[in-house]
Amino acid sequence: TYEKLWLAAAMVLIVGFIATITYGAVGPGVSMVDDDGGSIDPDAISDHERFGDTGVTHVGGNEYEVDVVAQAWSYSPGEIEVPAGSEVTFYVTSRDVTHSFSVVGTNINTMVIPGEVSQMTVEFDEPGEYGILCNEYCGQGHHNMEGKLTVV
Ligand code: CUA
Structure with a gap:
């Protein structure tokens, strides 16, 4: 029938x-594994072991960690630079409202939720430039919330 x-x-x-x-x-x-036990106090980010000092850290070999704090309407750091051939783990959290951390042209596209840490690992084989965008509406400056990732 x-x-x-x-x-x-x-x-x-x-x-x-x-x-x-x-x-x-x-x-x-x-992957969306939480490195920091599932919670982080958005009001104490400045004192946080990982997010108090944002940016790129070389952790050995070809491995890098990038700690990013999203906040209306920018990312800290706004510009990220990693070498070609690196394996990069991003840790991203928000200081205020829900944002996203989306690297155009890659499969990095994660929600960034205050109180939580989004983690993802990506390999960058070739040099290139990527735009970072917020895909989650976060207020009047949402469309201006962007950053830059350069693989050198
Ligand atoms: Cu942040 Cu939209």
Whole structure:
């Protein structure tokens, strides 16, 4: 009957959506593991071990860590530079409202929630320039919230 056909079609759609979401969560090089135990006090970021001093840290070999604080309507640091061939782990948190940290042309696209730390690891093989954008509406300056990532 038509009813069964529609039901089957709906099931296919639902499975498709779930597959899309799952792929997004386990996509290559990206994980949403919380490095700092799931919580961080947005009012005490300046004193925080990781986020008190934002920027790029060389942790050995080709591994780098980049600590980023999002705040209406900019990122600290606003410009990030890492060498080609590096494996970079980003740690991002927000000082105020929910933002996103999205690196155009890569699979880095994470929500940044006050009180939480978003973590993702990505390899940059080739030199290049990437725009960083906020994809989460965060007030009147939202469309101006951007940064720059340079792989040298
Ligand atoms: Cu920050 Cu939109």
